[in-house]
Amino acid sequence: MNSFWIILTGSLVAASCGFLGCFLILRRMAMLGDAISHSVLPGIVLAFLLSESRDTLPMLIGATAIGLITVFIIQTLHASGVKSDAAIGVTFTALFSVGVVLVSMYTDKVDLDLDCVLYGEIAYVPWDTLTFAGMEIGPRAVWGIGSVFLLSLVTVWLFFKQFKICAFDPAMAAAVGIPVMLFHYILMGLVSLTTVASFESVGAILVVAMLVVPSATAYLLTDRLSVMLGVSMLIGVLCSVFGYWLATWLDTSIAGAMTVVAGGLFLLALLFSPKYGVVAKVISQRRLRREIKEI
Amino acid sequence: MTGWDVLQDPNTQWVLIGCMLLGMCSGMLGSFAFLRNRSLVGDALAHAALPGVCVMFLLTGAKSIGLFLIGAAVAGLLAIYSIQAITRYTRIKEDTALALTLSVFFGLGIVLLTFIQHSDSGNQSGLDKFLFGQAASLIASDVTAIVVVSGILLAATGLLFKEFKLLAFDPGFGRGLGYPMGLLDGLLMLMLLLTVVIGLQAVGVVLMAAMLIAPAVTARYWTDRLGLMVILSGLFGALSGALGTLFSTQIENLPTGPMIVLAATSFFLFSLLFSPRRGLLSRVIRFLRLRRKVLHEDVLQALYELHEQPHAQLTATSFTAEHLSQKTGKPRRRIQSALRALWRLGLLDGLESDTIRFTADGLVAAHQIVLNQRLWDIYHMNENQYQSAGIDKNLEEITPQLSPDTLAQMMKQLDDYDLTPTLLQKPKPAVSVPYTKKGGFSL
Known part of the structure; x- marks a missing residue:
């Protein structure tokens, strides 16, 4: 049963990250996802310190606020003339440092250690259960990430057309009257929420892996956004299953193993994707060369 | 212990020198990376170093900075190659390739690190210091390694300054002049990699990127000349290194990396607000004037x-x-x-x-x-x-x-057009009204 809960949590994390990651990589904002996932840390710690509990809600609120602030700071810096990559680099490292310093200074008050910050403690998920009306209804993490996942699914489903245009052609979206900035911030808000909800399970840096790697893999396999979203979520689930298996086999961090599996799947797609894979390209080049020779 | 007593301690002095040299190197090389729009590559390199260090430890079972340097360098090269290969051979853009490589390498590093920790091979405890850095754990041989490597890096930067300048501003022109730009770019990458590697113990893999970015961005606020920028950036880096180390030795349990980064960020914030020409404050004043x-x-x-x-x-x-x-x-x-x-x-x-x-x-x-x-x-x-x-x-x-x-x-x-200004009969157009730069008239 424990394995089931761990795999379920992992799948939910990977699927919700992979889902939003598609939009991130299409808008070329993968590093912004990286930045958010680092900088939510001070928000989480502050929520811990202020609410003095491990309740999910204050954490979600605090960290999402910080995530949006991060995006805002980066945009402000960029607007005031700092190159965008440098703006990202300066902002997230500074906020992450604040978070790490807070964790170190209040170790006794904050129920978080630095290892957990980096790679989470998904293995302990099954023991931290939620009770509702006197009944145990499964791990808290599952409910947390599950509801966030549902929220992003519903939001994207409602505004799918808008998100799609914003992802591929923001200029056109603005021209047809879609509030591009609003959707940008909605997307960033969802990314922050997902990051926070995943944080305890997989840690700061592996959230980035889950945001980017499955969606990049899906990007190599299809040209349709809807298919890409589906494939990306599916790959997330695969990562969770095989990652758990790999981690129990090697006795290592489950979140790390999930990332390694994701990397492996990406490598497979990179080599053998029917349309964009390296092998397919080599074959089609050969064929082209032969055809040219025959002419 | 008060701050002064700490400074008297020879061990702290070593650590301090190490961190300052490190800050100087990363500041100087970071400015070239910054100008090449490669700021975040340092982030990827630093994260990629973790699996390299772990593999080295697994292979040799020893904790020596020399071996770690080699391991991290190999892993870093592999990461750079992956980023370039992914962007070249697929339709994936550079930022995604960067985030992807970074996180997969780091995930691999975490797997190896936890594997080492769970297999309790005695002296593994030092490895997790690489995550956030612990300058206090630097020993004399580490500092010697830092001094040697940073000495080489500083000398190389000085010697290749002109070439790197070309690389930063106009690589195409440099190629036209017959300089091997690809080689120089690779060399710059290698030097960045070395900086990252010597920074691992003091700052840690997670935050090393800040050491490459923050001083360079800060220096950019104060000057338009590359030479001065590189020097200033080195100075800011060294100061951040010193301040961060001092703070983290004062307070128990405080990892060095975040403190150094916060010091560097404060310099950045100060410049962002108050630098004379580009600072936000002076811009507002200029606008109002x-x-x-x-x-x-x-x-x-x-x-x-x-x-x-x-x-x-x-x-x-x-x-x-x-x-x-x-x-x-x-x-x-x-x-x-x-x-x-x-x-x-x-x-x-x-x-x-x-x-x-x-x-x-x-x-x-x-x-x-x-x-x-x-x-x-x-x-x-x-x-x-x-x-x-x-x-x-x-x-x-x-x-x-x-x-x-x-x-x-x-x-x-x-x-x-009947537009001649008529109120002053004898126009003296050759004499212009001298405006002062402060606005208003100096008549």
Whole structure:
């Protein structure tokens, strides 16, 4: 049963990250996802310190606020003339440092250690259960990430057309009257929420892996956004299953193993994707060369 | 222990020297990375170093900085190659490739790290210090390694300064001159990699990127010259290293990396706000001054044109702030304050009696402004006639740019359009009104 809960949590994390990651990589904002996932840390710690509990809600609120602030700071810096990559680099490292310093200074008050910050403690998920009306209804993490996942699914489903245009052609979206900035911030808000909800399970840096790697893999396999979203979520689930298996086999961090599996799947797609894979390209080049020779 | 006692301790002195040298190296090399738009590559390199270090430990079972250096360097090279290969052979963009490589390598590193920790092979405890850095754990041999490597890096930067400058600003031109730009780019990457590797123990893999970015961005606020920027950046890096180390030795349990990064970030924030030319504060001041100057000029011009309107006489009717507000389309409150300021400058008179008029100086100033404005109008209306006159449209004043012939031609055109400023009978266009840079008039 424990394995089931761990795999379920992992799948939910990977699927919700992979889902939003598609939009991130299409808008070329993968590093912004990286930045958010680092900088939510001070928000989480502050929520811990202020609410003095491990309740999910204050954490979600605090960290999402910080995530949006991060995006805002980066945009402000960029607007005031700092190159965008440098703006990202300066902002997230500074906020992450604040978070790490807070964790170190209040170790006794904050129920978080630095290892957990980096790679989470998904293995302990099954023991931290939620009770509702006197009944145990499964791990808290599952409910947390599950509801966030549902929220992003519903939001994207409602505004799918808008998100799609914003992802591929923001200029056109603005021209047809879609509030591009609003959707940008909605997307960033969802990314922050997902990051926070995943944080305890997989840690700061592996959230980035889950945001980017499955969606990049899906990007190599299809040209349709809807298919890409589906494939990306599916790959997330695969990562969770095989990652758990790999981690129990090697006795290592489950979140790390999930990332390694994701990397492996990406490598497979990179080599053998029917349309964009390296092998397919080599074959089609050969064929082209032969055809040219025959002419 | 107070701060001074800590400084007396030879061990701390070593650590301090190590961190300062590290900050200097990362600052100097970071400025080249920054100018090449490669700031985040340092992030990827640092994260990628983790699996390299772990593999080295698994292979040898020893904790020596030399071996770790090699491991991290190999892993870093692999990461750079992956990023380049992914962007070249697939349709994935560079930022995604960067985030992907970074996180997969780091995930691998975490797997190996936890594997080592769970297999309790005794002295593994040092490895997790690589995550956030622990300068206090630096021992003499580590510091020696840092000194040697950073010495080499600084010397190489000095020797290759000219080449790196080309690389940063115009690699195409450099290739044209016959420099091996690809090789130099690779060399710069290698040097960045070495900086990252020696920084691992002090700052840690997670935050090493900040050491490459923050000092460079900070230095950029203070200068436009590459040489000075590199030096300043090195200085900021060294200072951050020193401050961060001092703070983290003072307070128990505080990892060094975040403290160094926070020190570097404070320098950045200070520069962002207060640097003399690019700082936000000076920009706001400049903007307000410009706005005031434009307002003053508008008021003078409006008053001039009001006087001009009926039949070119100075003492015609009484003009009030209301007239000016209507003429310029600006709110009355602002007009009033502009009038007071101009009165203080001795350009206007008669504010109390609501018969605003120019003083002698004021008339000259207003005449110049109107003439300049109308000459620009003429120029824009007949731009093709004046193409050979070599006029820079970005400058504020046109008269000093004109040759006597062109000026005469323009004055004639002004006459044709009936636009010649009439209030001052003897125009002295050669003498322009000297504006001070602070805005307002220096008459």
